[in-house]
Amino acid sequence: MKAVHENTFTACRNACKLCTPLGACLTFRGIEATLPFLHGSQGCATYIRRYFISHFREPVDIASSSFDEQSAIFGGGDNLHRGLRNVIEKYKPQMIGVATTCLTETIGEDMPMLIRQFVKESQGDALPAIIPVSTPSYQGTHVEGFHAAVRAVVESLAEPGGRAGKAINILPGMVSPADQRHIKEIIEDFELPYVMLPDYSETLDAPTVAEYEKIASGGTTLNSIRGMGQARATISFGSTIASELSAGCLLQQRCDVPEYRLGLPIGIKQTDAFFDVLGELSGQVIPQKYFFERGRLIDAYVDGHKYVFGKRAVVYGQEDMVVGIAAFLAEIGIIPVLCASGAESGRLNENIRRVTPELTQEITVLEGADFLDIEQAAANLQPDLIIGNSKGYTFSRKLGVPLVRVGFPIHDRIGGPRLLHLGYRGAGQLFDRIVNTLIEAKQSSSPVGYTYI
Amino acid sequence: MTVENELSPTKVKEELLKVFPAKVARKRSKAIVVNEPGASRQIQANTRTVPGIISMRGCCYAGCKGVVIGPTRDVLSITHGPIGCGFYSWLTRRNQTRPASDTDPNYMTYSTSTDMQESEIIFGGEKKLKQAIEEAYEAFKPEAIAIHSTCPVGLIGDDVHQVAREMSRQLGINIFAFSCEGYKGVSQSAGHHIANNQVFKHIVGRDDTTVDAKFRINLLGEYNIGGDAFVIEDLFERCGIELICTFCGNSDYEGMCRSHTADLNLVMCHRSINYMADMMETKYGIPWLKVNFIGAEATAKALRKIAQYFESASLAEKVEKVIAEEMPAVKTAQQDVKTRCEGKTAMLFVGGSRAHHYQELFREMGMKTISAGYEFAHRDDYEGRDVLPSIKVDADSRNIEELKIEADPKRYRPRKTKEQIKALKAEGMAIGEYKGMMPDMDKNSLVIDDLNHYEMEKLLEIYKPDVYCAGIKEKYAVQKAGVPCKQLHSYDYGGPYAGFKGAVNFFYEIDRMVNSRIWSYVQAPWQQRPQLEVGYVL
Numbered sequence A: 001m002k003a004v005h006e007n008t009f010t011a012c013r014n015a016c017k018l019c020t021p022l023g024a025c026l027t028f029r030g031i032e033a034t035l036p037f038l039h040g041s042q043g044c045a046t047y048i049r050r051y052f053i054s055h056f057r058e059p060v061d062i063a064s065s066s067f068d069e070q071s072a073i074f075g076g077g078d079n080l081h082r083g084l085r086n087v088i089e090k091y092k093p094q095m096i097g098v099a100t101t102c103l104t105e106t107i108g109e110d111m112p113m114l115i116r117q118f119v120k121e122s123q124g125d126a127l128p129a130i131i132p133v134s135t136p137s138y139q140g141t142h143v144e145g146f147h148a149a150v151r152a153v154v155e156s157l158a159e160p161g162g163r164a165g166k167a168i169n170i171l172p173g174m175v176s177p178a179d180q181r182h183i184k185e186i187i188e189d190f191e192l193p194y195v196m197l198p199d200y201s202e203t204l205d206a207p208t209v210a211e212y213e214k215i216a217s218g219g220t221t222l223n224s225i226r227g228m229g230q231a232r233a234t235i236s237f238g239s240t241i242a243s244e245l246s247a248g249c250l251l252q253q254r255c256d257v258p259e260y261r262l263g264l265p266i267g268i269k270q271t272d273a274f275f276d277v278l279g280e281l282s283g284q285v286i287p288q289k290y291f292f293e294r295g296r297l298i299d300a301y302v303d304g305h306k307y308v309f310g311k312r313a314v315v316y317g318q319e320d321m322v323v324g325i326a327a328f329l330a331e332i333g334i335i336p337v338l339c340a341s342g343a344e345s346g347r348l349n350e351n352i353r354r355v356t357p358e359l360t361q362e363i364t365v366l367e368g369a370d371f372l373d374i375e376q377a378a379a380n381l382q383p384d385l386i387i388g389n390s391k392g393y394t395f396s397r398k399l400g401v402p403l404v405r406v407g408f409p410i411h412d413r414i415g416g417p418r419l420l421h422l423g424y425r426g427a428g429q430l431f432d433r434i435v436n437t438l439i440e441a442k443q444s445s446s447p448v449g450y451t452y453i
Numbered sequence B: 001m002t003v004e005n006e007l008s009p010t011k012v013k014e015e016l017l018k019v020f021p022a023k024v025a026r027k028r029s030k031a032i033v034v035n036e037p038g039a040s041r042q043i044q045a046n047t048r049t050v051p052g053i054i055s056m057r058g059c060c061y062a063g064c065k066g067v068v069i070g071p072t073r074d075v076l077s078i079t080h081g082p083i084g085c086g087f088y089s090w091l092t093r094r095n096q097t098r099p100a101s102d103t104d105p106n107y108m109t110y111s112t113s114t115d116m117q118e119s120e121i122i123f124g125g126e127k128k129l130k131q132a133i134e135e136a137y138e139a140f141k142p143e144a145i146a147i148h149s150t151c152p153v154g155l156i157g158d159d160v161h162q163v164a165r166e167m168s169r170q171l172g173i174n175i176f177a178f179s180c181e182g183y184k185g186v187s188q189s190a191g192h193h194i195a196n197n198q199v200f201k202h203i204v205g206r207d208d209t210t211v212d213a214k215f216r217i218n219l220l221g222e223y224n225i226g227g228d229a230f231v232i233e234d235l236f237e238r239c240g241i242e243l244i245c246t247f248c249g250n251s252d253y254e255g256m257c258r259s260h261t262a263d264l265n266l267v268m269c270h271r272s273i274n275y276m277a278d279m280m281e282t283k284y285g286i287p288w289l290k291v292n293f294i295g296a297e298a299t300a301k302a303l304r305k306i307a308q309y310f311e312s313a314s315l316a317e318k319v320e321k322v323i324a325e326e327m328p329a330v331k332t333a334q335q336d337v338k339t340r341c342e343g344k345t346a347m348l349f350v351g352g353s354r355a356h357h358y359q360e361l362f363r364e365m366g367m368k369t370i371s372a373g374y375e376f377a378h379r380d381d382y383e384g385r386d387v388l389p390s391i392k393v394d395a396d397s398r399n400i401e402e403l404k405i406e407a408d409p410k411r412y413r414p415r416k417t418k419e420q421i422k423a424l425k426a427e428g429m430a431i432g433e434y435k436g437m438m439p440d441m442d443k444n445s446l447v448i449d450d451l452n453h454y455e456m457e458k459l460l461e462i463y464k465p466d467v468y469c470a471g472i473k474e475k476y477a478v479q480k481a482g483v484p485c486k487q488l489h490s491y492d493y494g495g496p497y498a499g500f501k502g503a504v505n506f507f508y509e510i511d512r513m514v515n516s517r518i519w520s521y522v523q524a525p526w527q528q529r530p531q532l533e534v535g536y537v538l
Helices: A020-029 A042-056 A069-074 A077-091 A102-106 A111-121 A142-157 A177-189 A222-230 A247-255 A268-282 A288-308 A319-332 A348-355 A357-362 A371-381 A390-399 A423-445 B009-017 B022-029 B060-069 B083-088 B118-123 B126-140 B151-156 B160-171 B188-202 B228-239 B253-261 B270-284 B296-310 B313-341 B354-364 B379-383 B385-390 B418-426 B453-463 B472-480 B499-514 B530-537
Strands: A034-039 A095-100 A129-133 A168-171 A194-196 A233-237 A259-262 A312-316 A335-340 A364-366 A385-388 A403-405 B032-034 B075-080 B144-149 B174-178 B216-220 B242-247 B264-267 B288-290 B345-349 B368-373 B446-448 B467-470 B485-487
Touching: A020 A034, A020 A042, A020 A095, A020 A142, A020 B083, A034 A042, A034 A077, A042 B060, A042 B083, A042 B472, A069 B151, A077 A095, A077 A111, A095 A111, A095 A142, A102 B118, A102 B151, A111 A129, A129 A142, A142 A222, A142 A247, A168 A177, A168 A247, A177 A194, A177 A268, A177 A288, A177 A423, A194 A222, A222 A247, A233 A247, A233 A268, A247 A259, A259 A268, A268 A288, A268 A319, A268 A423, A288 A319, A288 A423, A312 A319, A312 A371, A319 A335, A319 A348, A319 A423, A335 A348, A335 A357, A335 A371, A348 A357, A348 A364, A364 A371, A371 A390, A385 A390, A385 A423, A390 A403, A403 A423, B009 B022, B009 B032, B009 B446, B009 B453, B060 B075, B060 B144, B060 B174, B060 B188, B060 B270, B075 B126, B118 B151, B126 B144, B126 B160, B144 B160, B160 B174, B174 B188, B188 B270, B216 B228, B216 B270, B228 B242, B228 B296, B228 B313, B228 B499, B242 B253, B253 B270, B264 B270, B264 B296, B270 B288, B270 B379, B288 B296, B296 B313, B296 B354, B296 B499, B313 B499, B345 B354, B345 B453, B354 B368, B354 B467, B354 B499, B368 B453, B379 B385, B453 B472, B467 B472, B467 B499, B472 B485, B485 B499
Parallel strands: A034 A095, A095 A129, A168 A194, A168 A233, A233 A259, A312 A335, A312 A385, A335 A364, A385 A403, B075 B144, B144 B174, B216 B242, B216 B264, B264 B288, B345 B368, B345 B467, B368 B446, B467 B485
Antiparallel strands: B032 B446
């Protein structure tokens, strides 16, 4: 393994990460009848809304306490209370997830106290659950914000129950709505009752129907979250989450629910591990459908191997996605020569090493990198392929190397929320896209223009 | 829908306000006006957004960095703050630019941020900012660097202006800072003002080089979304009009430095840039004219105004020639789309000027604007500049600096004598005037400022317009409600819509949208067949 890059730049030039409150808002959008609420300037809500909307192409409502200069100096308790009141009257949510911003963290707003005050002042009114999460944007990335919100919700709702329940918990991490739908399908096929948190598979990939809904239906129900403390087990995806941010860890410590921590199930090996756990927990053999799906995937690997083996790829984005994609690439014979993220959990390097033991000498890992770091490193590595979100397009174009879009944000292609990465099926789709991208590059650079490849 | 809705606009207004708590309803009530041209109705605008109401507004930083400063290709912007703001304003407005050659600088694809961490929040971020400036200088060697402050910067007390001065001396380039923290003002409008002030102080007037041309102008408030500026520039060129600088679209630093050598300022987006027009008039003696290059007729009118201002028969002749070349294609398209679009309805809730400008285009294609409003405008954008003296300055606006401008002792040169201005005004030329949006709208149309998410849903439900114009935040909610939504911030990845060619583009795009068959597929045939319903019940 080549040395982990040490950042020689102080400034961030074209960031490969987003801010913490964004992640929290995404989590809240995956809970039934819940409205995300940002305590800070209204610009944060507007920016984050527009970013989600350009990826998901769905309505995304995020309320704000709309700070002004006065509240920035004297505190925004009043703004928060008025904001909550208005949101409750208009949307009648079951839950409001209140995330802080750099503004309110800097002035040191005491969120639990402000919310207690609000509840006290509203005595007699039926109130939704109001759950705060601390998400200073000067700490961590959107992924930390996402996990912090999952944990905050579990912490305030889930009650210990001596593992009396039949259900399992599934914490999928920051994956696409299509991924979430697929995970649910798999678990249902194992006939396991489950609670998935969050679940934005419907709220952020909603159908157009005759009747318009103010808060899109779907999402994890509050009741099922309450039951998470009684689950038989928690399956959580993601190997780079800090324990103090992991809801799975919390459930284990507080409610004695055992946690199965797995990497994102991308590719055969990692999906096998997921199915193994499901088999163990359900006591069932793998459903026939997946036996075939897995077989077809291997068949595709065999068919496509001649196009991919020995190719070199640059992978960047959220750390867990990068680990998952790297493992998958190693499996199909592509060398992930550069694995990079803007995040700095300190766990990217070891996890890449863990999933690609045979390629140790050939992989460079960049932590806390921006896109200029990535571009510079990539230019020296002569990659055949780049895999990551839309933000890598600029350097992909500059280097003349094709980009396969995965993860978030994807705002220069349609269908980001429908991209499937997980399971045997997701691996199959990723494999086809990767192979076809390589074939296309070869085909268009060929002077002959072969149609038969 | 038909224009004659069974609900009167007054009833619609009541309906919109019904759900709000009494205090909020009272406040919102003043921002919703049933229009009556000539009756000088007052609208509440540029007031603080009610918390929790889901406004479409952005913040001060967005107005400064995103709108005004962002589109100039060779001024390098550094966002001073945690990573979010820099990331979200990273070319998301899709401004286009065209450097003279491949080797000329274009920093617009970069988003540089100090990426503040907790230690800077605690111990201050000035040191990191200095390092960031040094690095940016090393990497790009720009002529000018702009520093944009985000929320925490003002709170922790970083003196960005002092850092700018110090680094400017050290590196020998023009470095200036904007105190555009997100919590300032009530919307992005505060950021526009702050940006205008600093650009005027630190850039305008730095280079007295005068281009040898007869008709020198600046274009203010045109941001080159979808290539609008390219269309307008082409028209100027064909008419023999020399464009010194655009604030700010397809713009460069040199043009800004020389902009005070122009003889006329044309103002497109009144809201975001009128400060600049006023300040340039006071300091350098350059009059300004409100124009609109959105709409073919409006474009022709704007070009004719320029010729009239310069009192040049040769320019007038060229202008007429260009109009005559362009109009036939517009007329053909107009006649064609009218057969399918005449009588259809539109709503526009966008910007601080666009909601006004685009009504021209809809009118040209026979469509009717039934409701419109701005996101971040002031009363003068609705009611006209005549109301300026009567606007009460509240605490939020008072905090935004008003520069005291005086005539430049050496360079003040009135481009027109008082008599000339008087004569031009007598000819009907509205120099230094803007009448606002309301006089141009129909009686009984609804004018609504800072429309929020809830009111938008209600309006759609009541009116079911044929097209709704807004931005990305509204787009998919509107479409889920079964109404096509045209983005007028980013143009839905289309454009240009300015000038004559732009008008034709717009006609056909709206035609496609309002006549799309997709909505007829929402209900599947098997949902409508009664025998199936029976089967379902059984």
